[in-house]
Amino acid sequence: MDGYTTSELWSIFAMQGFSGLSLLSVLLLMALGLAIIFGQMGVINMAHGEFMAIGAYTTVMLSKVALEYGFGNYYFLFAIVASFGVAFLVGYLVELGLIQHLYKRPxxxxxxxxxxxxxxxxxxxxxxxxxxxxxxxxxxxxGSFKPTETVDIPINGVFVMGLTAVVCLGVFIFLFRSRWGLRVRATTQNRVMAGAVGINTKKVDRVTFALGCGIAGVAGAAFTTIASTGPTTGSLYIVDSFMVVVFGGAASLMGTVLSAFGIAQAQSILQFFMDSSMGKVVTLLVIVTILMLRPEGLFAAKVRR
Amino acid sequence: MMKAMYQNMLGGRSGMIGLLILAAIIFLVLPLGLDLFRLNLVGKYLTYAFVAVSLVLLWGYGGILSLGQGIFFGLGGYCMAMFLKLEASDPESTKIQTTPGIPDFMDWNQLTALPWFWEPFHSLTFTLIAILAVPTLFAFIIGYAMFKRRVGGVYFAIITQVIALILTILIVGQQGYTGGVNGITDLKTLMGWDIRTDSAKYILYFINGALLIAVILVSRVILGSKFGMLMLAMRDKEERVRFSGYDVADFKIFVFCLAAMISAIGGAMFTLQVGFMSPTFVGIVPSIEMVIFAAVGGRMSLIGAVYGALLVNYGKTVFSESYPELWLFLMGGLFIAVVMFFPNGLAGIYDKYEKKLFTRKPRKGSASAMSSRTLSDPQPGPVRDAASPPAKGMGISNQPVN
Structure with a gap:
């Protein structure tokens, strides 16, 4: 790190930090969906990245339509909702046709x-x-705004951050403050008992899975603001988001948020100082090492299994 | 003694017939029926079969799903490739380079000396040992760290996958040391013996086939022994085995190392037959594809795994040549179909129909027939999934980690 003055270093940290925040947003939204599906239900959804791509493609399509009819300025808010809806629907169908037969075989x-x-x-x-x-x-x-001479913060990054915060809050309220969340948590903790007290556990599974997919769809909508979408876009993020969930401790929302923050920031800042592949390698290696020492992740939820 | 060997190694009557058919196909039918180009392709597929066989041991019997077998396939392959590359880049044939005597890709990346970890690969003995030892040691480290802490099931799968990803990024990123995304190419001779000639290709194909059969035999012996029984027991009721006084982790580490070694042999043979090694055979996608070979063949069948590897790869070659669009749909559908409808794969289907065809066998009650049934190859009965000893959550037990 020599060759940089202290103030330069601070600017680098601030800017890489903010570019890390955009990555963080997408990663966190992906991981939130996974945390619900994997953490709450124990289902490994390797197609989660593709649900993100569904959201992204929905947004892209809508932007095309919006340009045609000249309401290009407002479509984005609608696109977020639509991305959620489409991904939710596909997720619902996938659960119905595929996942529900495989719960016993992770x-x-x-x-x-x-x-x-x-x-x-x-x-x-x-x-x-x-x-x-x-x-x-x-x-x-x-565009972007400049708080100081050397720091340059893109607006879309800030917007996506805000969106992520809102979704996080929404998931929190849904899981821990709503009737539905109560049922979801009850089913996680003890499926048989939950069924016995009259919770329709199958329906809970279906909605939980679809919700996780829907959030991946929102991640897709957010993704379109920072990069372009291709058929394999989702698969680039799937391993990272699994890492986030596992590292944070499955079934712990707080853990997911913190580990997404840590991973995204570490990656983004390391990539500035080393070349980008080494930055990623070092980040992943550190995570794997920590996971080997502490397999239950940072925040283990106290769940009876 | 002879009888025990017959039962364990060959798997009794049905196991022996299966093995003989496989040997006949590998050594007679394919070499006689195919031209050299196609045979070389089959040889390549058969190197994947090593990995598929290792996954039968690890996943089918051990209940440990590794999504990183490509790591070991790649390590084996890279060890072989490093030796061959050094031989191919003697100072005479690389004299146009800035630094003669080092592999060409190092020269392109402005390296002026051979990196230290390449030095020992001048020796064939060292290389052969390294092909077996490096992946095994690596597997031991991973396995020790994970199984001793009772990480298993899904977590193990994800972490092996990440390690495969790390290794790929490293290989691609460190071009000067590894050849980068192109891998190690232009391999020519093995101790002066040109591996690109037709006769060499035939010889390598037969060596490959013989090694594969040997690996299957060794695996059979292992599965037929008490160890094999313990593995099944561990897969189905890990806690109970632990409470009976066995150290489950040690057995898991052993089978993981064994699987790594088998995959590495496949990797080394791949390099010899195909003539290069690249990171495309290390990463996540190939590693998962290798799981599908085993799943299609039958996760409980060593021989089935070989057919699985052959068929899936044949399909891949045919379809990606003529209908590249369809191939991914088919491959995806295959994953889903195998998991949902044929959890025992081809071996399961074969077993079902074999029973119908040979219903005359009445000796069900005899003890030896029973025991050979449970251990012999195509195993009937429902496949219980690996990582689902119930009450085990996601592979991490609730007991304090010791």
């Missing part, structure tokens, strides 16, 4: 959803083409 779910992800990737490629597409960002999302 490793098989992993393989089946991997197969699903291959099919979805090819479907994207056949429908939207192999080239990456990007959404037309509304004007108010473009």
């Amino acid at each position: 490793l098989d779910t992993l393989l089946a959803t991997w197969g699903l992800s291959l099919i979805m990737q090819q479907a994207f490629r056949s429908t939207f083409g192999a080239k990456e597409v990007s959404a037309e960002l509304p004007e108010w999302l473009m």
